[in-house]
Amino acid sequence: MSSRTLRAIPTLLRIGVAETVAYRAEFLVWILTTTLPLVMLALWTSVAAEAPFRNYTSADFVAYFLAGLIVRNLTGSWVAWQISEEIRTGTMSMRLLRPLHPFIAFTMSHLAAVPFRTIVALPIAVVLLFSSGASALATEPVQMLLVVPSLALAWLITFSMLFALGALAFLFTKTMALLNLYFGLYSLLSGYLMPIPLLPSGLRQIAEVSPFRFMFSLPVELMKRPIDASDLAVLMLAQVGWAIVTLVGALWVWRKGLRHFEAVGG
Amino acid sequence: MIRARDLTKHFRVHKRPPGFVSAMKSLVRRKYEVVKAVDGVSFTIERGERVGFLGPNGAGKTTTLKVLAGLLHPTSGEALVEGFTPFRRQTRFLEAITLVMGQKSQLIWDLPPSETYAMNRAVFDVPHDQFKTTLAELTELLDLGPLIDKPTRQLSLGERMKCELAAALLHRPHTLFLDEPTIGLDVAMQLAIRDFVRSYNTRHEATVLLTSHYMDDVVALCPRIIVIDAGKLIHDGDLRGLIKTMDPDKRVSFTLTDGITDDELAKLGTLLARDGKRITLRISESELPEAVGHLLGPLHAADLAIEDPPLEEILRVMFGKSKEARAGEPPP
Known part of the structure; x- marks a missing residue:
């Protein structure tokens, strides 16, 4: 990142905050769309009400989905919809006239919303800590410390993947079907609908190594279950690896897509 | 400086006739055709020139501007702006140019324009002192005041356009690509924008390439015009020269209090319009002195005005000829 970009960051973050405040209704609606874990929580706790379901007690499900709600709230992104809309309407042209890579521009405006998302996520974390799920949480200090970088990496993987999907609109103009496919895979393989260990064997094996696990499940796992030091190292390295792959992939798709940009809409 | 050499930009467009059957067929086999939006255009514009870029809808004006502004990769040919290849979009190139599109906004919709200005200052790395000076200058020239x-969403179209211009010029670009900057604006606002563009051009020796459907904009601002049609350049030269070549006759308008027949008027020139006592004739340059003498003398004509033919008329003839020429060409 160049020094001039670094100098621009405080202003970009300040304007990002102003935008988030200006779009408060839209922001709240978006927050509501990330509450699916609460629905899943209700569903799975009723499944495990009488007896544990494959070693998952009702308290386990509460802890899992409340942790999931925090992760989803802090890592979710709408950048693909923003990019494809800007490409479709032609307003992307105006963005491209600025000497700032759109990846950084979008990153700043999304990071500016993090404090507001935290306001929503923090009370959930408190509920999580004091609810019946508290006993089902991991307590190892190193693991707890790793939650923060793991959340940051989960955010980066999610953002990069959605940035790449948005940039595909340079090639296909309409990418809604692709986004639906992405969200289907994400829901299934990330642990968003159910913990990965509950998936059928074949799917589970795919899910465990797929990037989707590192977008949602890993930070939840860090909060939820004790993990061996060696497994922990492998998982964190895998997350860093996926972060690099998706970031490089996103920038590559962007560069390729830009060549095909037709700057439509006048 | 702007230089285009054999510049082409082709688009591959999916073609499908209307109807359900065609829709189903296109699911299996799609037909594409290549649209030559810009087809071998060459020109050079020196620093400080103000050039009008004209053509009918779909002629390739906006596409050319987008290629020159680095938004589109040309299919072939060469573009050079301020010494840079536009599509590489290097930082110094983006600092040297701006593109204003009357139908596109760079202002952040729910925030005041001052926030977009602050963002552009940061992104273009404009020093704070220079930013303050430039903003004060633009505020004065464009009468931005409280706007x-x-x-932004509470501004009128004209107010927004003035704020757009300021946002586009805060980094003091040397090359201005203006695509319909006065579209939808009332006459007073059009005049204000025109004055501003002229003033910016003079103050900063900026190069201006302007497209506009309002010929008054072009006539008032651009000593030179480039005309394209169907992606091809059909004229590049000075505006007065074009008018002289295409239609050297003058339009003479006057008011007559005494009655006169059309036959009598026909002896002076071709009658173009007669609205009550107000009459407009088309008179060749060679016959002009004698005709004007007759009008002002024996006929006691009042409010006499001699003008060049309207640019719209010239262009209509020009595009008509271009279309005929294309019709005569063998299909590609």
Whole structure:
């Protein structure tokens, strides 16, 4: 990142905050769309009400989905919809006239919303800590410390993947079907609908190594279950690896897509 | 400086006739055709020139501007702006140019324009002192006053356009690509924008390439015009020269209090319009002195005005000829 970009960051973050405040209704609606874990929580706790379901007690499900709600709230992104809309309407042209890579521009405006998302996520974390799920949480200090970088990496993987999907609109103009496919895979393989260990064997094996696990499940796992030091190292390295792959992939798709940009809409 | 050499930009467009059957067929086999939006255009514009870029809808004007502004990769040919290849979009190139599109906004919709200005200052790395000076200059020239602190969505079209211009010029670009900057604006606002563009051009020796459907904009601002049609350049030269070549006759308008027949008028020139006592004739340059003498003398004509033919008329003839020429060409 160049020094001039670094100098621009405080202003970009300040304007990002102003935008988030200006779009408060839209922001709240978006927050509501990330509450699916609460629905899943209700569903799975009723499944495990009488007896544990494959070693998952009702308290386990509460802890899992409340942790999931925090992760989803802090890592979710709408950048693909923003990019494809800007490409479709032609307003992307105006963005491209600025000497700032759109990846950084979008990153700043999304990071500016993090404090507001935290306001929503923090009370959930408190509920999580004091609810019946508290006993089902991991307590190892190193693991707890790793939650923060793991959340940051989960955010980066999610953002990069959605940035790449948005940039595909340079090639296909309409990418809604692709986004639906992405969200289907994400829901299934990330642990968003159910913990990965509950998936059928074949799917589970795919899910465990797929990037989707590192977008949602890993930070939840860090909060939820004790993990061996060696497994922990492998998982964190895998997350860093996926972060690099998706970031490089996103920038590559962007560069390729830009060549095909037709700057439509006048 | 702007230089285009054999510049082409082709688009591959999916073609499908209307109807359900065609829709189903296109699911299996799609037909594409290549649209030559810009087809071998060459020109050079020196620093400080103001050039009008004209053509009918779909002629390739906006596409050319987008290629020159680095938004589109040309299919072939060469573009050079301020010494840079536009599509590489290097930082110094983006600092040297701006593109204003009358139908596109760079202002952040729910925030006041001042926030967009602050963002552009940061992104273009404009020093704070220079930013303050430039903003003060633009505020004065464009009479922005309280507008910059009102949310963009509450501004009228004309107010927004003035704020757009300021946003586009805060980094003091040397090359201005203006695509329909006065579209939808009332006459007073059009005049204000025109004055501003002229003034910016003079103050900063900026190069201006302007497209506009309002010929008055072009006539008032651009000593030179480039005309394209169907992606091809059909004229590049000075505006007065074009008018002289295409239609050297003058339009003479006057008011006559005494009655006169059309036959009598026909002896002076071709009658173009007669609205009550107000009459417009088309008179060749060679016959002009004698005709004007007759009008002002024996006929006691009042409010006499001699003008060049309207640019719209010239262009209509020009595009008509271009279309005929294309019709005569063998299909590609």
